[in-house]
Amino acid sequence: MENVTIALTGNPNSGKTSVFNELTGANQYVGNWPGVTVEKKEGRLKKEKAVFIQDLPGIYSLSPYSPEEVVTREYLLNDSPDAILNVVDATNLERNLYLTTQLLELGVPVVIALNMIDLVKKQGDVLNTEKLAYGLGVPVVATSALKHRGIDQVINLTVEKAQKRETPVFPRYDDRLEAALVQIEEIIAGKVPDTQIRWFSIKLFERETSVQQLVSLTEQEDDTIEEIILITEKIFGDDSESIVVNERYDWLEKMIALAQIEHQESHRIVSDRIDKVVTNRWLALPIFAFVMWLVYYLSIQTIGTMGTDYLNDVVFGDYVPNMAQAFLSSLHVAEWLQSLILNGIIAGVGAVLGFVPQLAVLFLCLAFLEDCGYMSRIAFVMDRFFRKFGLSGKSFIPMLVATGCGVPGVMASRTIENEKDRRMTVMVTTFMPCSAKLPIIALISGAFFPKNSWVAPSAYFVGIGAIVISGIMLKKTKLFSGDPAPFIMELPSYHLPNLKGILIQTWDRTKSFVKKAGSIIFVCSILIWFTSSYNFQLQSVSENHSILASFGNLFAFLFAPLGWGNWRATVATITGLVAKENVVNTFGILYGGMKEVSENGNEIWPLLQKSFTPLSGYSFLLFNLLCAPCFAAIGAIHRELVMWKWTLIAVGYQCGLAYVVSFVAYQLGHWLVENGIFGVGQVSACLCIAFIIYALVRKPKRVKSLSIQNLSTTSE
Structure with missing residues (x-):
């Protein structure tokens, strides 16, 4: 064949x-x-x-x-x-x-x-x-x-x-329109493929510019076609594009009447009944909050955790390191190479791969929600919610995509016609926790809040909260002022998801994450191990005197007001700019080798608890959720915004908002939760809150020009 x-x-x-x-x-x-x-x-x-x-x-x-x-x-x-x-x-x-x-x-x-x-x-x-x-x-x-x-x-x-290769029979419309199309076909005959002449004639009749440029017509032929269109428009009393649209729908109405034998108008389908609840003005958001809590509860707290605990405690915490060490020792491999493989590659990559079960459960849940039709409802609900704060529901589509990866999320903003809305969407989309941030969420949740099911889903709502606050504040500036673009979409009927399709989608996303761990994280693990094991004279030293420690101590003071001004946390945050998984990867290497301090072999939770308080740990989580995304996503932001000026504005805003949110949370939490004194830090946090409130309630900047925005539909 x-x-x-x-x-x-x-x-x-x-x-x-x-x-x-x-x-x-x-x-x-x-x-x-x-x-x-x-x-x-x-x-x-x-x-x-x-x-x-x-x-x-x-x-x-x-x-x-x-x-x-x-x-x-x-x-x-x-x-x-x-x-x-x-x-x-x-x-x-x-x-x-x-x-x-x-x-x-x-x-x-x-x-x-x-x-x-x-x-x-x-x-x-x-x-x-x-x-x-x-x-x-x-x-x-x-x-x-x-x-x-x-x-x-x-x-x-x-x-x-x-x-x-049988050519299909195309629809026939009103004789007056057909007469016009036949005349256009005679003009363009030989200039376009014979099989496509019908399509080209209709597009020329609609005055579509892109098609006019494809067909090489003389000025006289252009004038003749325009005259044909004008005469037809006068006959119908409508513009050419509307004539074609109306004729198509009239023809379709006849086809449907021909094929539809029976219809019960009074029948209320199940989807309509469900939508009366899940898209209800008052119930929609609480239901959405519950659904996302359930998704994170299943992936972080229960089902996904069982697999992650097994991988962390048994596979990468005991079996793989012991087997590798015995194998390397039998080959009499040099100690430095053993350290690289055990404390660098296995500890680093293993720390990231240990969260694969939780990621897989999360991907499975999200694929289920997408396939059954619920995520389309969320876009509809969030349009109503976002519009109050200056964003269109179209902006929520890239944000949904960004829960998988920030790069396609940023790229999905291209479907937004309004330039100001598109720029603002690009700036705030990566506030949503992507799959690369999930290991950070799981690490902090497991180490400091093992019995609190609200911490993991709170990361999702912190992202939405940052987007809402940003939408209100930025829309009141000259750079982003104006009404949000209208949003039209079709809600599909609810249906039972295709198990095979869900499993394929889950497998593709999980495989992509593992592939990333096997490439970028692998290379970063080697680099982090080397810089944490040697000084600038390339002498083997303890971590506290290493190249990495010197680099981390140089910037650690910046994060001290956030509650985690130690060099390990600083380095983990910086390496997270390469890939967010590197945050966990870095902790896995820096804490993983300290077995004599840890009660659970390579389990780093007890060591994190010595370096962070629950509050500073949550502050660390907030900063890494909201700060600038990985280099790949920053590159995508630059491609969409084109100019480096806008890219720097976006990255600067993301880091600035992350710092302020983390600073306010820690300083006020230290006073209210940890019974600290009310000092300069708390006063500064209150001033930050006052500034944010002012930015939220102040009158918006008005622009003199009025932009006309097109209605369009979202795509799959």
């Missing part, structure tokens, strides 16, 4: 990802499209390796208004897939089939997977796929990716159509 390439397209939340996972299984490759930050997924069909599946970004139309739409359109136009498998949400036919009308005009064979057909029955609808296929002029197969129904049938049909 010759190689066949199939493009998988569909609206966000149509079940396209579930279909892709079902078709390809583990034969997937994930990356980014060249030149853009949109995720690229491709894979081979499980049962036929010669069939390549290209999972295109979820979009609502082929209009180039977002990076996802640009990527999808350019691929379909330029890369010429052999066929298109269009995944359609059967519960929302009109909205999903609007994209289908545009796909049919591209001249590529199309097969429709009418997904979520099981939910249609629950809603009281009955759809006749044969009549719908007759009306659309392309094959239609009822599928349910979650229940593994119809997937084999639809992919086999798509491969068959791809091999035959």
